[in-house]
Amino acid sequence: MTTSTKQTIGLFGFGVVGEGLYNVLQKSPTTKAIIKSICIKEPQKERSLAKEAFCTDYNTILGDPEVNLVVELISDADEAYKIVKSAMLSGKSVVSGNKKMLANNLEELIEIQNKNGVALLYDASACGSIPVIRNLEEYYDNDLLLSITGILNGSSNYILSKIFNENSSYELALRKAQELGFAEADPTLDVSGQDSLNKLIILATHGFGTIVNPSEVFVLGIDKLNSFDIRFAKEKGLKIKLIAQATKINGNSFSLLVMPKLVTADDYIFNVEDEYNGVVIQGEFYEKQFMFGKGAGGFPTGSAVLSDITARMHGYKYEYKKRKYFDSPQFTNDVQIKIYLRYKNVIDFEHFDFESIDEKYTSKDYNYVIGTINLKNLHKVQKLISKLDVFVAFVDIPEKV
Incomplete structure (x- = not known):
């Protein structure tokens, strides 16, 4: 036409x-x-x-x-x-x-x-008013892109902002988001990470040229977040953000994931608050570039x-x-990532096949470990995680096994 x-x-x-x-x-x-x-x-x-x-x-x-x-x-x-x-x-x-x-x-x-x-x-x-797709398609139209990391869902980010900036509970923050129209009456798509996943699939297509079936990607939301995890993050000067990330590995493969992340104050997305979205694009020679704007409405x-x-x-x-x-890279889950795992029962912990553990804490109410796990093993237990009394957050960048 x-x-x-x-x-x-x-x-x-x-x-x-x-x-x-x-x-x-x-x-x-x-x-x-x-x-x-x-x-x-x-x-x-x-x-x-x-x-x-x-x-x-x-x-x-x-x-x-x-x-x-x-x-x-x-x-x-x-x-x-x-x-x-x-x-x-x-x-x-x-x-x-x-x-x-x-x-x-x-x-x-x-x-x-x-x-x-x-x-x-x-x-x-993807990302409302932020022209991410057009930029990936036109400005970053070379083979130098290394990663795309972003807060792609305004509803979940609003909830987390209220929790960390106003000491709100998860339940109260969710209710406020619904009242303001940032979250639906059924907020499952937002807080489960599925909305961010759909957007990440689109961004990865334009960023790397490979279309990935959403079912192949590990996705975890913020619906299991509790007061123990919030206190842990605050005591260490961190915030929890729901992030979506695409990372190229050795030039010929890439990984995707959507999950909560423990974010440090020097991270670009640390100060992305309320219903706003933020996307960090990293390249081989241009390093990191940051795009910020309203992601919904x-x-x-x-x-x-x-x-x-x-x-x-x-x-x-x-x-x-x-x-x-270009030769499009292959999608893989065969990467090691560092995670925070909060759990109550030892039987729940045993579902997670850690390669190494850096930090471990035990208490009467909850326990946590920080360690390295293969993303493909985490993906295998994705459906099970929703049935367990656990919370998982990403704390590091993927590395090739």
Whole structure:
């Protein structure tokens, strides 16, 4: 499909981000883009626009020859996949913000993009207003990238900020995040690390050129955090942050993980607070570079969607340069990492196959160890960890076995 100086948009979803995009467009008079129709799931819901602006049938948008750009901003990953795939197969370019859908279907969608001459843009899917994907694709379009480390989920970061800065309990901080709209009524995706994982899969694709199945990656959230772990971190002058990390190893392989990290005061992400995101990109010659901004919310994410709309107006599409011009590294879990493990029962500790232990503490209530473990062994017990009375945090950078 050829690009146009005018974008006629078919919008799917009018939630926080969809409405945010609509309002951002009204305040961007130089952007030659109009929303012709908005497809929604619940027509009876009270909305800020007249009923005539909405439809409930996908084909009202997908079958309209005037619509040359589909913007998909719904929460249901399965429905989002159907919409995006159908739109691309019918010759329409797409802007999407659904990170779960993208993380699980990127390989197929890239192939459809190439075969049908359309574009799929999704800068809004990771880190809200921070242009991380575009930078990885364009500025870091060489083979010198060593690592991507970031706080990719604003909800969990808000909770941890309240715990460490205001001495809030985990339960109270979560409730406050829900009241302010930073966390959903069911916060599982955020606090379990799954949301960060989906974003990390996308960033790794643009950073290293290799698409990894989310099920292969070790992911652990903050839902097992308790007062013992908080006190331990504070006594040592540390904070706990939920981080996502991609690390290249020896140039020909890389590892991914999502888990809490004990962060020192000299770490860039130590002072990333509340609903903000922060991403540290490290390269072979340019060392560390830091990107910071709001990771969620209607206006920040709406602005990122608008950036994709404008880019498409100029004919932009992702080239996936790392996949195209370089030998993509292989994904591996065969790396050693240093972790903090808090446990109560010795039988729980025995599930963890430590290679060495640097520090050990025993008390009446809880015990902890700090030691080195192979990430592949940690991945084997990932499902079991959720059933144990334990908390695990990352304290070191992976090293090749």
